[in-house]
Amino acid sequence: EKEAEASLGLARERLSDTRITSPIEGVVTGRFVDVGTMVDNQMMGDRAAVAVYEVKNLRRVKLSVGISEKDLPRAQPGQRARVHVGALPDRTFEGTLTRVSPSLSQGTRRAEAEIEIDNPEALLKPGMFATADLVLDRQEGVIAVPKVAVVDRGGKPVVFVARGDRAKMIPVTLGGADDRSYVVSAGLSPGDRLILKGQTILEDGSAIFVEGEGGAPGSPSASALAVP
Secondary structure, X not given: OHHHHHHHHHHHHHHHHOOOOXXXXXXXXXXXXXXXXOOOOOOEOOEOOOOOEEEXXXXXXXXXXXXXXXXXXXXXXXXXXXXXXXXXXXXXXXXXXXXEOOOOOOOOOEEXXXXXXXXXXXXXXXXXXXXXXXXXXXXXXXXEEEHHHOEEEOXXXXXXXXXXXXXXXXXXXXXXXXOOEEEEEEOOOOOOOEOOOOHHHOOOOOEEEEEEOOOOOOOOOOEEEEOO
């Protein structure tokens, strides 16, 4: 009877060893063995435990990014980021900068950083390629213009605005900038109509043809064509 109980206990233990549970909630993203394979569940001498499954929780994901040398002094954990994924071009995801390396990579001259993103719909998948716009500074009540609108005249930045059928050259003072826009701290007023086509060949008073208007109300928004 004792032998039978011992055999039953051993059988139950072996049966329990066939049930694999994950220490975290998530989804299985990888399986490394086939059904029926004998595996070790602990270190045994020179033999290492065998990984059976990979489980990931995708409700919150991390994006690894590199921060340039010039932006590193202003990058601080807690700053917001807008994340764009090539596979989901119509979506923008909000993230938070959580870690910034204090040193630069010798190869890339960038500092490694991590951005955490809430992912309740599990739209973001491990291995996706993404880019992030990190909000290093926020300015309100300023005028921003596309970089293409600013041209050089005598070593000074100017823009051209439409005044009737003529172009008016206006010197401007530039503030901050991102990849697409300059902040104009002096020279322009809300509602000025920027010339965005042919501006590189214009002079003050050149004849123009107004092509159309667009953009946000109260901002430099209209474009015009230079008349040959």
